[in-house]
Amino acid sequence: MVNPMERIVIIGAGNIGTHLAHALVQHVSIVGIMSQHHESAHKLAGLLNCPTVERIEDIPSCDLILVCVPDKAIGNLLQNIPAEFNVAYTSGAVSISDLPIRENLGVLYPLQTFSREREVNLFEVPFLIEASNTFFSQYLFDLARKLSHKVIFAGSEDRKKVHVSAVFVNNFVNHLALLAKNFMDENQLDWELLKPLLKETSEKLLILDPCEAQTGPARRKDTITIEAHLKLLEGLPKEVYTLISKSIEQTYQAKKND
Amino acid sequence: MVNPMERIVIIGAGNIGTHLAHALVQHVSIVGIMSQHHESAHKLAGLLNCPTVERIEDIPSCDLILVCVPDKAIGNLLQNIPAEFNVAYTSGAVSISDLPIRENLGVLYPLQTFSREREVNLFEVPFLIEASNTFFSQYLFDLARKLSHKVIFAGSEDRKKVHVSAVFVNNFVNHLALLAKNFMDENQLDWELLKPLLKETSEKLLILDPCEAQTGPARRKDTITIEAHLKLLEGLPKEVYTLISKSIEQTYQAKKND
Numbered sequence A, B: 001m002v003n004p005m006e007r008i009v010i011i012g013a014g015n016i017g018t019h020l021a022h023a024l025v026q027h028v029s030i031v032g033i034m035s036q037h038h039e040s041a042h043k044l045a046g047l048l049n050c051p052t053v054e055r056i057e058d059i060p061s062c063d064l065i066l067v068c069v070p071d072k073a074i075g076n077l078l079q080n081i082p083a084e085f086n087v088a089y090t091s092g093a094v095s096i097s098d099l100p101i102r103e104n105l106g107v108l109y110p111l112q113t114f115s116r117e118r119e120v121n122l123f124e125v126p127f128l129i130e131a132s133n134t135f136f137s138q139y140l141f142d143l144a145r146k147l148s149h150k151v152i153f154a155g156s157e158d159r160k161k162v163h164v165s166a167v168f169v170n171n172f173v174n175h176l177a178l179l180a181k182n183f184m185d186e187n188q189l190d191w192e193l194l195k196p197l198l199k200e201t202s203e204k205l206l207i208l209d210p211c212e213a214q215t216g217p218a219r220r221k222d223t224i225t226i227e228a229h230l231k232l233l234e235g236l237p238k239e240v241y242t243l244i245s246k247s248i249e250q251t252y253q254a255k256k257n258d
Helices: A015-024 A038-048 A071-080 A134-147 A156-186 A191-207 A223-232 A235-256 B015-024 B038-048 B071-080 B134-147 B156-186 B191-207 B223-232 B235-256
Strands: A007-011 A029-034 A064-067 A087-089 A105-110 A127-131 A151-153 B007-011 B029-034 B064-067 B087-089 B105-110 B127-131 B151-153
Touching: A007 A015, A015 A029, A015 A038, A015 A064, A015 A105, A015 A134, A029 A038, A064 A071, A071 A087, A071 B223, A105 A134, A105 A156, A127 A134, A127 A156, A134 A151, A156 A191, A156 A235, A156 B156, A156 B191, A156 B223, A156 B235, A191 B156, A191 B191, A223 A235, A223 B071, A223 B156, A235 B156, A235 B235, B007 B015, B015 B029, B015 B038, B015 B064, B015 B105, B015 B134, B029 B038, B064 B071, B071 B087, B105 B134, B105 B156, B127 B134, B127 B156, B134 B151, B156 B191, B156 B235, B223 B235
Parallel strands: A007 A029, A007 A064, A064 A087, A087 A105, A127 A151, B007 B029, B007 B064, B064 B087, B087 B105, B127 B151
Antiparallel strands: A105 A127, B105 B127
16 A cells, blocks of 8 residues: 555644654655644645645545644544545544544554654654554554654554653653753752753663662652752642652552562 | 872762762772772772771871762761861762861762763763862862863752752652653553653753743643543552643743733
């Protein structure tokens, strides 16, 4: 089914749409880019030298429409795309069963955080694939394999669980960095000082088990330091400090009792 | 004061002591390594080809004793070290004012996480310096500058604040990874899948402001996804998810109201 003349339309020219379009254009023919933000669509189409599509009725014949819009917009959009089109979307959280039924409906979920201004090596990014039938899921698998060496099949429930974990590893890690930066800023201390630590923390996590890598006052039940730290904090950062310290203590308590 | 014949004794052969000893031996003469774990001291001394010291009474004449022991052991140890020795310790959390007074007492705090099995490029690591007098603090500053290009003076209160922030960026980030890994393991999903995301998350934080880098359901107030995620979690991970999501929402609410 995958061949050099493969024709794909991309709907959505945000972070994911943009990154996938740049990667796909090297392997397939992108025959249309559509976005409710016409300017974004035109900009991306210009960069990739491919046509824009203004309205759903104007979508040309193609092998796949790849829907890269926000989760809450997927359902409505799908209702308006004629049944003869094969459609895949890129969301981690939306189940196939929650969407209007169609013959060929699937998911191609890149497990990564995308920012417009940062290039990402897609080849390293895991893609999670699911579809309404095995033929279409094999098609999406083969397509994703052109972009990445790490493609797996995963049902909606598993994908949702991976997505929850991704929220911890990405969104929440990012927020902890924000809380630390805010605290440093408020105290006229230089956030740059913490960057080597942040770098080493994550590099260690790529090699060591997080359970082994853990250090710090909560790990060693150093209540004196924890109390001293809490005196410096207030509001939600203090609540976060308290709860995560409790969670760390419980982790190693449970381990000890194993 | 710093000269090629500089003589240093190191007490503590744990992670910090080991890393600092390996770095210092290239610039100074390490005239003794002491640890209550005699085996660790002997192993490190053997590697660096320098003598061990069994008892405090046997510490040879030196320019500095560098105390690299756990926080709660520093006070007692200092009480037993004769007044004529110059002493510095490496803790982020212990204030000079909480320790027994001596003429030359200081801090040389490397802001990094150390594991025995990982080499760390100390040259990139910020060192925070403080001492009981300006002469000794300049001495410690010059010593640290041999190891790192990023050395600053910081009083005990500032150092403690940096240490709190370090707990967020290191200990707590590590724990979020642990929670994610546990959740993946419990659901027979492969933790390796999340590593490219973890890597990109921290690499983005080295370049982008964490406030700008934030994405995800809490950032966009996507209550449907948040509710769906919470249904998958229980216990402390669920509490952590709830609290950090609330903290993210409040961050951007506050920003909107600016």
